[in-house]
Amino acid sequence: MNQKFPELFSTQADDIHLQAAMDWLARAQNISGCGGVLAHYNIKEQKWGLAYPETTGYIISTFLLYSKSTNDKTYLDRAVRMGDWEIEIQLDNGGCLAGDITYKYPRVFNTGQIIEGWCELYKETGIQKYLNAAIRAGDWIVKMQDEDGKWTNCSYDGPKVYHSRVAWPLMNLYSLTHDGKYRESASKFVRWALTQQKNNGWFEKMCAINPIRPNMHFIAYTLEGLLETSMLLEDDGLYKNVLNISSLLKNKFIESSKSPDVPPYGFLPVTFDENWESNEHSSCLTGDMQISIVWLKLFEKTGDETYLEAAKRLIERVKQTQDLTSVDPNIHGGIAGSHPVWGVYGSNMILNWATNFFAHAILLKKKFASGK
Structure with missing residues (x-):
């Protein structure tokens, strides 16, 4: 990498960074004109992407959490508009679009993320249409599942362990x-996923982009899904499995933080190999925030403050990449795919999902660190 790493920004209070991220996401919804959230802003091309149903699905959850945390009902209204739009574009078979709004066929993973949003909206509002839409989508996902628990049909390049975030x-x-x-x-999916695991905790089929060196976005998807599923299934063995991998990554992060002048400069690297090693110089900010969420939830469950401290340090690091000085509202407050911005993942783009997980991580940090 010949380009010099950019300077990091100074940070402010969490609430200022959180509000800026929420403002950016709200702007991405406003510009879409449909209720959904635009996928990204391309910094080089100075151009917005299209509305993205998958990520809008889990942005609903963040907007609902923010609305509860701040008592700002405008974000509940925004979440409702997102959920209504998702219903409008749901396919006749119950599935949801495989990509942005130009896609006309369904995908299992994307559908799962939209189910998340509909379930949260139903729990918050009690409005039956959200549960009905989620049931139609869930029935389609079950129908698509292979007998051994994996999803081959209507998936991206075959079955993947990160489909834990569908389970x-x-x-x-x-x-x-x-x-x-x-x-x-x-349960069937979990049984299949465990057949893909090596003795050191590594999972095969963990990434849609590079199966040999998965990026942190997909590693974190895998762990998020397995952690939440383990707790809902009350599967102690699966939970301890996730705990062990999360602890390994926490220790990797702590070790990297001891060398602040060595890329990726106290962030997690963008990819790992099957030995949990990496020589990458850039970081996937999306994955950084997702794994922070995993650590925060493990702190809530275990009381182990090393998870809280690791999450706080990584959140603080990603705060340093958020531009709060730009007068361009398309940039101000958003989170890029990578640090540096030209890195491997989501190069030169501000991503709605990176910004979403950043906001969600701060909200959980505020909730768990305060003991509320």
């Missing part, structure tokens, strides 16, 4: 409906 919404759907087929589907 988790199915468990949420089971919690709301008590329909056993959703629980059984999630």
